[in-house]
Amino acid sequence: MKILVTGSAGFLGGHVARHLVGSGHEVKGFDAAPSSDTAYESVIGDLLDTESVTSAAEGVDAVCHLGAIGDVYLAAEQPQLAAAVNVVGSSNVAIAAAEAGAKVVYASTWEVYGEPEYQPIDEDHPTSPDHPYNITKLAGEQLLLASDRLQGVPVTALRIGTAYGRGLRPNSVFRIFIDRARAGEPITIQGDGSQGRQFTYAADIASAFELACRSDAHSIAMNIVAPEVISIKELAELVVERFPTDLTFGEARPGDVPSALVSPALAEKILGWRAVTQFETGLGHLLEDESDVT
């Protein structure tokens, strides 16, 4: 398939683009920032410019739409930017896909659910986002799914878990813990560290995008999360095992979402997808990769 990947210069977009190339697809990257990856063609584009997205999507079979303000702290500081990129941008992707006759696979987030009303959370759970990041990601998802119903654009939304892997942005909890521990500085856990996360390995997420591109399923949202629940404290302890340093506790940051158990059962049923990477294995890869850099 010929697939446009928005946000290809970013962490998860890059993983998806490389995985698609590895699976034999013809990939075109699209990002506001230049990509250093030469494994596929890339164009510099602006999600806020309908024409820019439409011309990039011309002739593709699918759009993997990962271009977004994905940094929760940036979204909190500049909600109007998150609104523009995540909502208007997603609407432009819907328009471009309609013109190209392409399917859209959208990078949504498990954070759209908000406070759990029951667990494990399936896709029928009410959505109640509370932060500029998850509010705007949900609106982008809903606009894309509306374009499926109203304009017949096939859309699949992947509500992905907290992603980790090579290339994580510097203010992610993984990078902060690893970078500090490696430098021998103490690690500070914000809050009590008990909040659990279904950390999901980037390569596993990338394979969900590939499966969703090839699937006939559409007009659907699916949780893409690893089944293991790891607390922030456990993560810190695993990092400290590798790079011994002190563990301290600080105040919780606004925008930190509470624990919730999310079920990936629908994605297994519809796409045959499962997270295959155990957390300790994935973290091990990450610690090795990061060490290579120093």
Added chain:
Amino acid sequence: MKILVTGSAGFLGGHVARHLVGSGHEVKGFDAAPSSDTAYESVIGDLLDTESVTSAAEGVDAVCHLGAIGDVYLAAEQPQLAAAVNVVGSSNVAIAAAEAGAKVVYASTWEVYGEPEYQPIDEDHPTSPDHPYNITKLAGEQLLLASDRLQGVPVTALRIGTAYGRGLRPNSVFRIFIDRARAGEPITIQGDGSQGRQFTYAADIASAFELACRSDAHSIAMNIVAPEVISIKELAELVVERFPTDLTFGEARPGDVPSALVSPALAEKILGWRAVTQFETGLGHLLEDESDVT
């Protein structure tokens, strides 16, 4: 109070601005289009320009934020425009209110609920919008309420019923029915006409905005709907009673939302608000006003 009214050149914004002036407030209108109303000062502004909204809000005590793409058919045709004005615009209002230290009263819609899971629908009912209009209106509401929690901007969202009154836009069901019937042309009901609406008189809605501006309540969404349920068919019959003509039935339009009974109990409890205008009275005013024009 000194109150900025966005969307003041529009149907509902105009009603709110005039009502606030009548209640003794100092009103400043803000709209992309010029206002013909001389009862208050107006500025031409752009909701998409943070600086434009911020400078207009300087020194006000409250912002009644009604500026939006409120036409569901326009929102369906140009979802990227609805996303920009309704989501980015609302985010800019939050920023402007934070700088001014002002309260925000936001014009949300009962349509954010989607398919009813129970009735009457109260404010705890899950939200599940399905159309570019209600999706973007909900995202605007959520971003404003997030700015209440995260930045301390006092925000009240009014989820208003289907509004009617003088100055309705030409493609509203009221105007279409009245204009056609008065011209002796048949009225076409889209769908079977059984869908019920809690048509809410613009003057009643305006009084909810005034009460919300003065209230200490915030960080809350409230249904602002009249208690009477009127079907589209009943509306058509009332119009035909006044201007006799034929009634015919056509296909339902996409974007038409199903019936749902919505409870205004919270607004009565918190604001002491009730819709005081009976539907037949309100419609009578409208029919008289509209007749005056011809």
